[in-house]
Amino acid sequence: MVLPKDGLFYRPEHWPETQYAFEKNPLTNDGFALGRTLFYDPILSTDSTVSCASCHFQYTAFAHVDHPTSHGVASRIGKRNAPGLMNLAWYPNFHWDGGVLDLNGQAINPMTHPDEMGSSLEEILNKLNRDSWYRAQFKKVFGVERIKTSQLLNALAQFTVSLVSANSKYDSVMRKEANFSEQERKGYKLFQRHCNQCHTEPLFTNFKFEANGIGPNPQLLDSGRALITGKASDAYLFRVPTLRNIEYSFPYMHDGRISKLKEVLAHYANSSNWQNPKSRALTQKKITLNINEQKDLLSFLKTLSDKQFLFNQAFRFPR
Numbered sequence: 001m002v003l004p005k006d007g008l009f010y011r012p013e014h015w016p017e018t019q020y021a022f023e024k025n026p027l028t029n030d031g032f033a034l035g036r037t038l039f040y041d042p043i044l045s046t047d048s049t050v051s052c053a054s055c056h057f058q059y060t061a062f063a064h065v066d067h068p069t070s071h072g073v074a075s076r077i078g079k080r081n082a083p084g085l086m087n088l089a090w091y092p093n094f095h096w097d098g099g100v101l102d103l104n105g106q107a108i109n110p111m112t113h114p115d116e117m118g119s120s121l122e123e124i125l126n127k128l129n130r131d132s133w134y135r136a137q138f139k140k141v142f143g144v145e146r147i148k149t150s151q152l153l154n155a156l157a158q159f160t161v162s163l164v165s166a167n168s169k170y171d172s173v174m175r176k177e178a179n180f181s182e183q184e185r186k187g188y189k190l191f192q193r194h195c196n197q198c199h200t201e202p203l204f205t206n207f208k209f210e211a212n213g214i215g216p217n218p219q220l221l222d223s224g225r226a227l228i229t230g231k232a233s234d235a236y237l238f239r240v241p242t243l244r245n246i247e248y249s250f251p252y253m254h255d256g257r258i259s260k261l262k263e264v265l266a267h268y269a270n271s272s273n274w275q276n277p278k279s280r281a282l283t284q285k286k287i288t289l290n291i292n293e294q295k296d297l298l299s300f301l302k303t304l305s306d307k308q309f310l311f312n313q314a315f316r317f318p319r
Helices: 029-040 108-112 121-129 132-142 149-160 169-174 182-194 261-269 291-304
Strands: none
Touching (some): 121 132, 132 149, 182 291
């Protein structure tokens, strides 16, 4: 198993090819370090109180666990749960609705959204260019005298693209370095039978947009993918999230409405309880899982927890 050095990106053996254009933003140790500092620095928000890490906490797989949906500047509340950040080099697009096509541009939305960091690119660049330390670091990494938008976004991406999680117990079993317990083995079989179509190995997502039967949230009025495509057929479709580190990335669903993983399993355990809209992947299934089967499946899902990723010192707050 090849582990990251200094936090830089690596692709595990037998994983698919990445989507990220590394040739347009070559990774360096200094670029990674600069991106990490920016990720943890509230200077990117309009009042310098909220950082990227405020909603993406390392020990919870870079997810937001304090609230169902994100909380931004001036305690403003967003409409969606901040998902975990990992294995982003494989993503063809970003956010719950797929509204961003490139990781290099992903950070623009949270930095400028009024309910998140509430700033503007002009304001952020002015603050960074007034800071002698940042000017020196950007010159060191990108060779520029004055920081521009492209360098800011590339620096952030050098950090976030390096957040690779691929060393859970599941991965050890796949590498034939460990074995599942009997309960985990039973859960894995259930997973392959009922879940793998959408949460496809080894990334545990198929990157598609689906409706999973939880029904619309009347308080948020969020139509999901349709906001991007304008198609009525895409109403209430949201990205299939990865299940890696799912034990730690609560609460669940795009709106954080479910707080416990066992409650998520209870939702999927009886297809008769699913509400419309439902994607074809679900309408074709008739699922009934008894309590013991749900426990087995939960046992398997916990094998996707990657403690080495969660506590990797290369990803922590810079000291």
